[in-house]
Amino acid sequence: MSSNQNNLRPPKWIDRFLEWYLPDHLLEDVQGDLQEVFYKQANEIGAEKAKRAYVVTAIQYIRPYFFKRRTRHSSHLKPQYIDMIWNNFIIAFRNFRKNKVHASINTLGMAIAVTSILLIFLYVQHELTYDQFHNKINRIVVIGEQSKATDEPYTRSVYPALPELLKTYPAIENGSRVFDNQWSWISAGDKDFEEQITFVDTGFFEVFSFPLLKGDGPIALTDLSSVILSKEMAHKLFGEADPMGQTVRFDNGKQLVVRGILAPVPANSSIEPKVIVPIAILPDFAPWIKEAGDWYNSFTMAFLLLNPATNARQLEAQLPDFVTKYFAEAARGRILRLLPFEGFHKKQSDNSTYVYGLTCVAIFLLLVACINFTNLSIATSLSRIREVAIRKVIGSTRRGIIFGFITEACLISILALGIGILLTHILLPVLNGLLDMRLQVDIWGNPLLIIFLLSLSIGIGLLAGIYPALFFSALKPVNALKGKTASGPGNVRVRDGLVVIQFVIAVFLVTGTLLVFDQIQFMKSADLRFDRENVLVADLNLGYKDAKAATSQINFILNELASNPQIAHYSTSQNIPGRYWQNYNSFLPPGWTKEPVSLRQATVDAGYLPTYGIKLLEGRNFSASITSDTLQSVIINRAAMQAFGWKTAVGKIIRTNGSNKDWQIVGVIDDFHYQSLQGTVEPLIHFFSGPAQITGNNFLSIKVKPQDAASLLSYLRKEWKQIPSRKEFSHYFVDEEFNKQYERVERSLSLITFFTIVTILIACAGVFALTSLSTHLRSKEVGVRKVLGANIISIVSLFFKDFVKLVLLANLIAWPLVYYAIQLWLQNFAYPTSISVWIFGVSSVVTILIALLTISFQTIKAALANPVKALRNE
Secondary structure, three states, rough: OOOHHEEEEEEEHHHHHHHHHHOHHHHHHHHHHHHHHHHHHHHOOOOOHHHHHHHHHHHHHHHHHHHHHHHOOOOOOOOOHHHHHHHHHHHHHHHHHHHHHHHHHHHHHHHHHHHOOOOOOOHHHHHHHOOOOOOOOHHHHEEEEEEEEEEEEEEEEEEEHHHHHHHHHHOOEEEEEEEEOOOOEEEEOOOEEEOOOOOOOOEEEEEEOOEEEEEEEHHHOOOOOOOEEEEEHHHHHHOOOOOOOOOOOOOOOOOEEEEEOOOOOOOOOOOOEEEEEEEHHHHOOOHHHHHOOOOOOEEEEEEEEOOOOOOOOHHHHHHHHHHHHHHHHHHHHEEEEEEEHHHHHHHHHHHHHHHHHHHHHHHHHHHHHHHHHHHHHHHHHHHHHHHHHHHHOOOOHHHHHHHHHHHHHHHHHHHHHHHHHHHHHHHHHHHHHHHHHOOOOOOOOOHHHHHHHHHHHHHHHHHHHHHHHHHHHHHOHHHHHOOOOOOOOHHHHHHHHHHHHHHHHHHHHHEEEHHHHHHHHHHHHOOOOOOOOEEEEEEEEOOOOOOHHHHHHHHHHHHHHHHHEEEEEEEEEEOOOOEEOOOOEEEOOOOOOOEEEEEEEEEOOOOHHHHHHOOOOEOOOOOOOOOOHHEEEEEHHHHHHHOOOOOOOOEEEEEHHHHHHOOOEEEEOOOOOOOOOOOOOOEEEEEOOOOOHHHHHOOEEEEEEOOOOOOOOHHHHHHHHHOOOOOOEEEEEEHHHHHHHHHHHHHHHHHHHHHHHHHHHHHHHHHHHHHHHHHOOOOOHHHHHHHHOOOOOHHHHHHHHHHHHHHHHHHHHHHHHHHHHHHHHHHHOOEEEEEEOOHHHHHHHHHHHHHHHHHHHHHHHHHHOOOHHHHOOO
């Protein structure tokens, strides 16, 4: 064979398959013929095609003829081996019947662990496979804009950028802008619904894999009078009637014709369109686009589909020239980044910490369940050592005994898997409700889940069964027939080590849970620098059918509130604490030569600061009696003043970048926490909203005494019924609503707490079993001590002492681990709590008490036993 042929070989995996499948007397001839043809084809048609032909030809040998001949000649499945496997299953079932309690505890503990692991797997898979249903996901990038002052790119871009990019760079195959920050009332007949509208370009369906049940997406988007509805939205508007060709109305008076029905979108999609409209008519829905849709303001997401041969980094290196050529002068300092769409969801939601955390919990559960199985198996050794001895005497090898015990472990694992799948189906709706998700157990439609379940079942069987198998197979027949177990120092150390590992995990989870709870309580009780108590908020955005009449009626209500002595303050505003939209703009003073300062902006009235008790550091509040406040006055927070580098700000002039419109700063407020404490207080600017702009605001905030809240609500409900609107009156209290920002962290805490309890229960079952074994092995020692005068307390403390040592050792090992893990987790918070030492003390006390309660029944039972029964066996 030439040197080229030495380097050129058929695929190894198919050769191994042939070696396994074909009988020995046929293998040499078949493989020789195949390889001869392979080398000939490699020279004629190329190596890759020859390899594919080799695989196809080899697969053709999968026929019943060869299988029968294989089983006839192969020694791998001789009848005695099949009999041995069957015999192991029979013995396993007999042992289950004989030791019903231990077998039930083992199987149930494993099933609970499998259920928990499976639930975690479904969540983790859901998060890690976000957007993977898009066929071209590895070629999709999203444009991010980054300023020189920031480390992270902002996944929004200027409105006109994408069309010019498509014209300028042939490396971009297609693209689409996506703007989904617009809500509208959409009507058909007498049905009326408020829905989020997704505006996209004609290339949307070329970039993303969103199939249509009816219609043609690209064609529909070229027609500016068309709309594409989701299946759910179409059913809401038209019921069972065919929606195609029907007309829908929007609250701006626009009428569009339904040209497509979108198939249901997977739950793990970053983009979930319900109503798709061509982006070319976006100015009809958002008139501000006509001014803001320039080369400065960034508010649309832009997705690019790169050509297969395009290198994203090389294309990104060419974009500075594009910025210089097209962007507004004030925006030419920005850097355009091409961010992989595969990481888009992770960047938007930042769930990675919880994904990794729950993955660790799943691994912990698996370890604890396997250790629990091992401990229970060792605890039953007293009833099985003679069985092992007899099997050895009649000729069973150590390998056969090991195989038998692993078969038994795998059988329990399979039973636990079946129960676990059933429990998962039962508990999944609860998990979905807790996480507000749509997870499903679709075993046959999820190949990865099938692989995971098989791997989990086999892995648990091997991991849990290996030590008991080695333990029993090492017994000497003579000692075993006498009833002596391998209870030497080595085996005791192994059992103690397993207990320590279980409690290290338990301590880690208990301490971690307490520390997470402490951080949540710290955020909920921290000084927010505003008064959130007893502030009732009514929703003003109710979809009024007559804005003019609604404004008049709401002004009447406000006048009534102003004359009510029970109402201290009230305010109408675009935002409230806990609900400040991500609405940013860049500002700079006249003559400013540095980077413009990005400020979060909102609109409030004169009652906002007193209603929420926000401290005014300098200057004055807005006033409805000062006409110029509506046109040119703003209030900023301390963070904004510091961002400009000022020590005082009142009287200074600022402008939006690229505009000549002057705004005078009339006041500076304290850095109150208008968002959760997970982030820092960002620079903020407030504009003034006068009485004529009420219906443009979203919230009515009223400072009310607790005893007057019920009567006030009754009055508001009655008055609001007189305003024709599409939505019912709704309200809430600010303190409750503000804390909803921590719901995700609290849901994670609930999950961790649940799995911590499951872990502890499983660990306790194993400790209980080992206590049973320990009390039996030391029964004669206990008998002697009682004869010599030992009381019950001293005997119980004898057992307690050993387990307390193990639990304390577990605490010492777990503490630095959990401290490091929590320090990493706290880095996600701008205002982390200090790690309290008392929490470690509490977790130690809790785990010690759990251990003592677990072993107390068996130890007290041993201490109360008649010493004569233990000593008469000598």
